[in-house]
Amino acid sequence: MNTKIDEQKLTPPQLIPTILAGFNTVANHIGLILFPLGLDLLIWFGPQLKLEKLLKPIYSNAIQTLIAYNSAEMRQLLEASQTEMELILSRINLTSSLSTFPIGIPSLLYGQEINETPLGAPTIYELPSIGLIFIITTLFIFLGLFLGSLYLAAIAQSTNQDNEKLNPTVTIKKMVKGVGLSILLVLILVVLVMPVLFIISLFSLFSPALSQILLIISTFILIWLLIPLIFSPHGVFAKNMGIFQSILHSIKVVRSYLPGTGLFLLAAILLAQGLDLLWIAAPSNSWLTLVGIIGHAFIYTAVIAASFIYYQRSCEWTQELLERIKNIKKL
Numbered sequence: 001m002n003t004k005i006d007e008q009k010l011t012p013p014q015l016i017p018t019i020l021a022g023f024n025t026v027a028n029h030i031g032l033i034l035f036p037l038g039l040d041l042l043i044w045f046g047p048q049l050k051l052e053k054l055l056k057p058i059y060s061n062a063i064q065t066l067i068a069y070n071s072a073e074m075r076q077l078l079e080a081s082q083t084e085m086e087l088i089l090s091r092i093n094l095t096s097s098l099s100t101f102p103i104g105i106p107s108l109l110y111g112q113e114i115n116e117t118p119l120g121a122p123t124i125y126e127l128p129s130i131g132l133i134f135i136i137t138t139l140f141i142f143l144g145l146f147l148g149s150l151y152l153a154a155i156a157q158s159t160n161q162d163n164e165k166l167n168p169t170v171t172i173k174k175m176v177k178g179v180g181l182s183i184l185l186v187l188i189l190v191v192l193v194m195p196v197l198f199i200i201s202l203f204s205l206f207s208p209a210l211s212q213i214l215l216i217i218s219t220f221i222l223i224w225l226l227i228p229l230i231f232s233p234h235g236v237f238a239k240n241m242g243i244f245q246s247i248l249h250s251i252k253v254v255r256s257y258l259p260g261t262g263l264f265l266l267a268a269i270l271l272a273q274g275l276d277l278l279w280i281a282a283p284s285n286s287w288l289t290l291v292g293i294i295g296h297a298f299i300y301t302a303v304i305a306a307s308f309i310y311y312q313r314s315c316e317w318t319q320e321l322l323e324r325i326k327n328i329k330k331l
Helices: 002-009 015-028 029-044 052-068 074-093 094-098 130-159 168-204 210-228 230-241 243-256 256-278 289-328
Strands: 048-050 124-126
Touching: 002 230, 015 029, 015 256, 015 289, 029 074, 029 094, 029 130, 029 289, 048 094, 048 256, 052 074, 052 124, 094 130, 130 230, 130 289, 168 210, 168 230, 168 243, 210 256, 230 243, 230 289, 243 256, 243 289, 256 289
Parallel strands: 048 124
Antiparallel strands: none
């Protein structure tokens, strides 16, 4: 009898029930979608802070200088990159920097070019200096991190089986730790990525084809290194852990059941990103975009809620597994 109970306890978190639990959580706490909904409405109807007129001439002059001193093959690459960068610059709206997802609020309209809305053409402000761009971007990123931390804290609380109410003091501490965790993860990413990009850029001078192969290989290696950190925010917001403790705990949880975690992440990404293709299909001047924004807000919030549920169940399963191993060793 006890053996059967122990075997039931050692069942790892299941994919479909976890995702369904995330959807049920958001359906019961529908106010959670107001965070991404409000952000997308701000990006859609609010003023656009652009930097195209300031940065486009600077970038074009730099590219033309590089083209003049490079081979024909490199010239083609530089010209292609110039076209892509001009497209990117035309789409940049600094208001979107309020979205600091994944540790933050997700946005459907992030990086989308909005030339017209159902209410008419949006108000556009071209920023006049790089200093002002830096100040506004920094302020918006930190504001986005704080709001995103509040968003994640609310989701974590809604998935908490203890039904504890939000404690303002604890929530503020979580928000501060969330910002600190974001900065630390960015630093880790920079430390991992910068040497790789430097090496790839050196190889691209001799063989662009080889550099592409190295880029693909490096991407897979970086993903493999970063996946164990995926639940770092969950430790902060669900269990009120410290920054380093949450990172170490995330590694422990992921390593204990890597296949299941990988499958859950794949399903979550396919669900969220796949439906984004549907949500973003409507033009920006159509009210159907509002349907997409609402759908995106619900789906992403549900997926994030499912990730908290998966994390909590993984923690319970890992703890039970370790206790079972200890009991076996004692026998």
